[in-house]
Amino acid sequence: MYSQILCGLYQNEQVLRVGAVFASGFIRAVKFLEKHWVRLCHDIRKGTIDGEITDPNVREAVMKILKPNPKLAAFVESECNKESWKGIITRLWPNTKYVDVIVTGTMSQYIPILDYYSNGLPLVCTMYASSECYFGLNLNPLCDPSEVSYTLIPTMAYFEFLPLNKIDGNADSISATEQEHLVDLVDVELGQEYELVVTTYAGLYRYRVGDILRVAGFKNKAPQFNFICRKNVVLSIDSDKTDEVELQNAVKNGSNHLSNYNASLIDYTSSADTSTIPGHYILYWEITKNNQNPIPDSVYEECCFTVEDSLNSVYRQGRITESIGPLEIKVVENGTFDKVMDFALSQGASINQYKTPRCVKYGPILELLNSKTVSSFFSPKCPQWVPGHKKWCTLD
Structure with missing residues (x-):
């Protein structure tokens, strides 16, 4: 470098x-x-x-x-x-x-800091690929990052799609039951979400890439897809299930409180801590500040609550019934996520394919994150769940 x-x-x-x-x-x-x-x-x-x-x-x-x-x-x-x-x-x-x-998927969190460093230059997502094979291209590379879609090129591999409501496992291979529901590239439907399955020239057969895609439209008759998230990133303590997209949106809402103090979120990850009863979610945040003024503890606590307030109803019900404990934010030293990346590379990860893990379960990485924690904050109040209602109120 x-x-x-x-x-x-x-x-x-x-x-x-x-x-x-x-x-x-x-x-x-x-x-x-x-x-x-x-x-x-x-x-x-x-x-x-x-x-x-x-x-x-x-x-x-x-x-x-x-x-x-x-x-x-x-x-x-x-x-x-x-x-x-x-x-x-x-x-x-x-x-x-x-x-x-x-800058698609959870990479979208970096758009503000990219705009800051680049003076608002166009952010161009040219292609969609993984370590398994190349998948497709963005045929409108100068579009807004929120509108990026990829047109899959059928000669790159043989593509099949498993409807999201038909997924019954997390293994790399497709189960016999799931095989019955696989859809070919020409048969995907507009607006539907699928898990991508590939058969490659290198010998992978019906391999689950782990990406969730949504059909965004068509170029002539070729389907175009939005990248939604990685399938296997899930936080869970009790009966709650928090996926990557939901976590990203919640973190984005919570970190908005930092802007009033000329601070912003550089990177984050999470873990489900079940060492205590009840267990609780932990978010590890690396923050940059544009001045030396300290951020009051109450701001971090408000960040915690806003994250919780943005999560699904099952999570909030768990908070009310005390099957889930208050969410915790651990602020880590600057440079911590560089060290996480260095560790992953030392274990054989590819620098070209590395992405910050949004949920951490591996002991050595958790130890690293905890060793770099400089302060910790908990959600000070609990969202109230009202059966049969979609709205939430707050208990003081």
């Missing part, structure tokens, strides 16, 4: 696009630049490459490009040394036309 950013800065006027596979990876790169810009400026000024870069092939490749450029170093130094990093992308790379990054 250091070498890529160094070359990108050195050739800053030639850069036409910036990005990464996922929004989280691109934010990680910007944070890396924020941490190491002094060393990068030194290398640009002297025409050298930092001694920590030890791979001889990398050093040789970079040195073919790099020559001393004090004027450029002074420019980068001036921009990075400013109090605000708003628009840093367009300031350092003035000819950048767009940010090439996936």
Whole structure:
């Protein structure tokens, strides 16, 4: 990453696009630049490459490009040394036309911070793919991120679709009962949601990718799909079931309270803590602040309550009957989610496919998150569930 950013800065006027596979990876790169810009400026000024870069092939490749450029170093130094990093992308790379990054599904939480760094450049989601195979393309790449849909290309793999109400398992393979309900690409229906199933040239047969898609429309007769969520991300304490989309919306509503204090949510994950009775949801939040003013505890408590107030009726009923305890937010140190990613990569995860897990059950990652926790807050009040009513009120 250091070498890529160094070359990108050195050739800053030639850069036409910036990005990464996922929004989280691109934010990680910007944070890396924020941490190491002094060393990068030194290398640009002297025409050298930092001694920590030890791979001889990398050093040789970079040195073919790099020559001393004090004027450029002074420019980068001036921009990075400013109090605000708003628009840093367009300031350092003035000819950048767009940010090439996936911001669908839970990646949508990064849109505000991407807009902040890029001065509102178009966020372009070009393709839909996974480690199993490529699936399709976004035929309208300059559309608003909320309107992104992907047209599946039938020569990429053989695609089948399991209606959401017919899913009865979580295994990688399709059960005999589920096979009876599989739908071909030409038979999907507008507005319906399906789990994607693929048979690939590499030998996967009726493999469950784990993605939930909704039919958004058609290009001629080719179906176009919205990516909704990952199927297996679920929080549960009792009879409650909280999926990824619901959790994302609840976290978004709760974190809105931070904006009044010039703060925002960088990243988050969750876990279901059943070590106590009753068990409760825990959210791990990494927060960035644009000033030194402290955020009152009452604001975090209001965040907790708003998250709970945004969850489903089964969860809220559980809170009333005390089968579920008050939701907890644990604020972690800045850089914690970088360390979570580093740990995942050390265990063999692919950097191109890595996404922050939205629900954590793995002990070592939970230990890491807990070790980086700097403060903890609980929901101070309980939403009231009224049988037969969809509306909720609050108990003081």
